[in-house]
Amino acid sequence: MAAVSVAAEWQLLYNRYYRKPELYQMQWKHVDLTRNKVACAPFGGPIAAIRDDAKIVQLYSESALRKLRIFNSAGVQISETVWRNAGGRLIGMAWSDDLKLICITQDGTVYCYSFHAELIKTLSLGQDGLKHSIVECVFWGNGVVCINEAVELYCIPDFNNPSPIRLADTGLEDMPLCMAVIEPQYTMSGNVEVLLGVSDSVMVVEEDGVQQTGAEIGPIQKMVVSRNGKLIASFTHDGRLLVLSSDFSNIIFEYTCESALPPEQLAWCGMDSVLLYWDDMLLMVGPYGDPVRHLYDEPIVLIPECDGVRILSNTNMEFLQRVPDSTVSIFQIGSTQPAALLYDALDHFDRRSAKADENLRLIRSSLPGAVEACIDAASHEFDISQQRALLRSASYGQAFCSQFQRNRIRDTSRTLRVLNAVRHPDVGIPLSIQQYKLLTPSVLIGRLINAHQHLIALRISEYLGINQEVVIMHWACNKITSSLAIPDADLLQILLDKLKLCKGISYAAVAAHADKSGRRKLAAMLVEHEPCSSKQVPLLLRIGEEVTALAKATESGDTDLVYLVLFHIWQKGPTMEFHRTIHARSLARDLFICYARCYNHEFLKNFFISTGEIQDAAFLMWKESWELAKNPMASRGSPLQGPRIKLIENVQKLFSETREHVFESKAAEEHAKLLRMQQELEVTTKQPIFVDSSISDTIRTCIVLGNHRAALKVKTEFKVSEKRWYWLKVFALATIRDWDALEKFSKEKRPPIGYRPFVEACIDADEKGEALKYIPKLSDPRERAEAYARIGMAKEAADAASQAKDNELLGRLKLTFSQNAAASSIFDTLRDRLSFQGVS
Template sequence: MANVSVAAEWQLLYNRYYRKPELYRMTWKHIDLSRNKLHSESALRKLRIFNCAGVPLSETVWKNPGGRLIGMAWTDDQTLACVVQDGTVYQYNIHAEPLRPNISMGKECFEQNVVDCVFWGNGVVCITESNQLFCIPDFKNPKPCKLAGPGIEEPPLCMAVIEPQYTMSGNVEVLLAVGEAYVLAVEGTGFNNWALRSYVVRCRRWLFLVTSALPPEQLSWCGMDTVLLYWDDMLLMMGPRGDPVTYLYDEPIILVPECDGVRILSNSSMEFLQRVPDSTESIFKIGSTSPAALLYDALDHFDRQSAKADENLRLIRSSLPEAVEACIDAAVGFGSNFQRDRIQEMCKILRVLNAVSTMRLASLLVYNNISCYTICSDWWLINAHQHLLALRISEYLGMNQEVVIMHWSCSKITASLAIPDVTLLEILLDKLKLCKGISYAAVAAHADKMARKLAALLVEHEPRSSKQVCSSFVEHRRRDTALSKATESGDTDLVYLVLFHIWQKRPALEFFGMIQARTMARDLFTIYARCYKHEFLKDFFLSNGQLQEVAFLLWKESWDLGRNPMASKGSPLHGPRIKLIEKAQHLFSETKEHTFESKAAEEHAKLLRSDYKAGHFVDSSISDTIGHVLSWETIELLKVKTEFKVSEKRWYWLKVFALATIRDWDALEKFSKEKRPPIGYRPFVEACIEADEKGEALKYIPKLADPRERAESYARIGMAKEAADAASQAKDGELLGRLKLTFSQNAAASSIFDTLRDRLSFQGVS
């Protein structure tokens, strides 16, 4: 029933068929793969880049210092990464142009010498002469790190990588073959939780171990459960079951694994070994009577005007949609119960795949889904400077053309140094206008890197004001002006973008001076740094004399340290905690306004040192600690209060936040009415807001004596009108401005604050 010639060259491995078609005859001249090895030495080494058909794309003289070339591979974004002996990673595009900056594995790796490396996706793991492992998880954000030491004296027999997306930890795992059938799996980075364990693992589903006396020259997975072993002139394909399949070669080959098979490169050809897809097997397997095979056979009879075509169709009428899906090209003209759009879509994509697989481009793409095509095809084509073809393909498939036009524009700027800026601007605008919403600012940024005045001309055509701010900032270095424009816009994302750029480019004191007088920029920086950059924030507070803020940061660090399991009483971290609190206490004592905090810090340090009952759970979680406190008898509470000389104000603070933490709101309200709180009602408000109980906070906000505090508290729970009323009582224009920023997304609320500010200005109140 099936086409015998198609299946005649298939090989059966247990119960699965494999095929090895020749994709291209190599067109290169005088290339011998046995002489073009990584570790070979010659007087003048060259880096040559070819496409899959052996068509030369580019070449350059290899001038990189750093010793022997250890390994090289293409990353996901078509960048060639090359690792040399001293741990430096050099990167090239497909035109053999070096990309900067180079990446270093660090001083320790440099001193030990790299002897082997394994690449994956956008990362690499290297092993040194002293058997230490170093890793770059992502070339796009290169942060070299040292992995856990495997603790072995002899070099491993081989090394493999389990990529982060297949590990429980989300970090790369390195497998090292040590001795006889012994595998070490090394995972984890950093000094917090290095892990090293010994076991035999299964990579995805299988781990393949070779124990032969003559190790193969190359090993490669072919799909998910088949492995290829290559010795000199023999290629062996083995699976978990069944007898192996042997292929013989009279010339050297190189195995290049792909997601669904293996490319086999030789001096003369490029082949692709893969498992025959189920749909193809169902159609062409010898003797197949599947609906897909019958449908294909019906097409053959239809072409020969045989009545047997209709007979085949009647046999598979109920299974026709499935048969159409398996051999969609043959279904045209017969089917009546399947998605015709699917046929049109597939025909389009087949035309595209055939176009990019020509000898000139030799791009090997496999259709899995349209997103896979977009990622692979467009990037390959634009990196090869096939912009026109990429543009036409994007248009043909109805895809976004912005990526293609952006890349073309940047490439045009780089290659057109002799063209005047005004002339080049007209050329660029003619193409940029083809894509609505394209970022002129991004193209301007590239022009600025090339030190061209074209950048300023392009910025003028950017329709979005936020992009203009960024471009003005990046292109002309008018950082102060850009920061002012960004804050005036009220766009917090834009302010952060400018802040981060200035932060990276300018000295700390200059940066501090720029943000000090700008309330919005200063506040946004403080919010970010409080979460991620404590040391930098301390420097900022010290630069403007805010000692109490530094003290609060130190105190927070002590609490963060207390959450470490190693920070229990008597541990090496216990002493540093106390020192941090003592530093905070000293800074608090420098200001008269923070006597309470100074005393509290002093007592906190004392509590950590004490042998009292409190000392046994001072490092517990907040909930556990409060549970202990509230479960004590009154005599125990009074004993602690007396021993630590807890003031009435401090006592109120503790009880307010304790009750809020356990969410006993009735008890909190009753406590507030026992007598007028010596700490006022602001702690009650703070405790409720922190617990996200706005309704409870409303019980205490009206009791705040200071209208400014009332206004800010109302604003924190989103009550714009009440905040405005309280602020108008305070007659504070600056407060109204801050509140307006808080409600910047609420036009009606912003209008209220503008009206109040105008009224105050008219009355002569600043």
């Protein structure tokens, strides 16, 4: 009997059954669809209603102010706001994919409202405003196309990135009979295609072109594109319903209606049939067989879904859908399918009838399929008692079926519990199983939290094993915004009690929202509970807790975080305060010094001075002086050399303030003095060869240039010793080959370095004759012997060596003259003589 009662409500369209269960009795009051513009979101989404200003209505007891009201699908009001927009008449209204309400007014202004009737943003279809009023809008998922009085088409392809574009010029003078849109995802170009019913054909308008198609099928008075973009249902001027391919090349089927008056609404019911609605009749037409008629004594709104159509009236919400095959197999009158017998077997089992066992024996080979059919039929049911009966049948059959996935009933039960929860009138989201799978659980949870249904969203997340962080985060942020009267300490405890339920939740994100809401103290208390330093520190900086942020960053050991805090404090506060803040923290101080050494010496120098680290500042300035020396503009006699000398003089002053750096102070003083003298020499000689050379090189260069007075001044100024002075002058004079001056210099007084440097200087210059002037003056016979040998005088070298009575020297000198046999014999004779004398 139960099967008869269920199937009796179905209607047959050719060979397919359709049913129209009631989802809700609408709970709203004083909402008349004839007097309101209504926008209904798919997937059981919300309903927006506003009084239609295009119609003359009697206000009764209503306020003269127009209100935009938002309800759930059961008619429970969620929010409302006064409609104050001054953009003229409201032309179009629809919900975007992410449940933002889009309203377009006559002047081309687009208003975007949230789920809670809060104005999010506004924009205009034209950059400088439209010259002509908007006449009609066609929405799709996340976009809209509008046409104005001048037959110009404007498009917003994506409300998330709204950039209005004007489509190609249609060239039309009169308004088209109808308009439809093929979404970008179903077009070859990837751009929206607008279909305009023009005369007896259809005009396809894109951003970059216009083309005519569908000749001699019109005039078309109404068009609607199927959900997959492949088919178009159209109503012609002579009362025919045509279903065509989207390129208008093929007529799929045709049906002649009883009236040539175009329907108020035309909609697809899934992909199997088309609905046409006139004042009091809803006509459902399929490709075969007679149509099905539904009569209504009140206005309705058709809401297409992926698997049917929701029908909204003033009093209730229904869902017109094709009856699933599994349900037909069970409840069709007279059905002998295995699933029907299994369902019947459970009924007999409950009544303790032996017929139950008989039914099971009949379908034993088909039992897995029967169990699957019962599970599938249960998933498509809206009635909870019917779901339970079907699942019990499946469970009963599964007990006798070893070859069946045991988790199918569990998974379906889990899904149905979720669907039944969100279908409750207080939530008002009447999703079917197919819609739920297409929408996905995560999106459903997102919609629930946007509707502030946090508790059920949390329970569903927990039940399905989905991360609850998103739900708790949204609840916490909403709690902060809506609890301005609760003291910070009390609200903190309320938040912590919930936030601790979710491990790894971002306390910093909640604290950021508290700061954004103007509750900085609460934000500071919340961020203390954030375990992740990379999230905690930036927020502490944002709320002005720089010292705490530096401490947390230092504790974390993350140098990037420390640098983040340092730069923030550096740019924000006074310099001295920055110095005091980092001086006591070694890691922060060391990192700052490391950075400043590379990029900002001046700031680092001031830091060292302000913290009393005089020697560090001095060493830094000294390094700066050498860096300055690398700049060719600051050396080589340039006036820019002055600042460098001044810098070194300042270094000397700093070093002189400490007892531990006497040497450095003296070195800096002499360095500055030398640089100053070298600069003067470069200026006077116009030769950029003095700066940064040593004292010895400076003296040598002066002598080479003939500036003996300057050389003597450098010697005196830096207390150069006589021996060093002689060495430098000897080789300098030899370099310029001033042999007379060299000889004169050797006779001024007995050289403190002896005459050997004179000899070496001459020999190095390959002047043997000059060397002979000084070799006889060498007091050591060994030195004389070696000097004579170097200039090739073997006999004189032998004589000097014999005076030294040194066999080893004679042997060395013999090797020097190994190529000269006569010279070698002289050295052999001398060695024999010395050996003989030693023996005797």
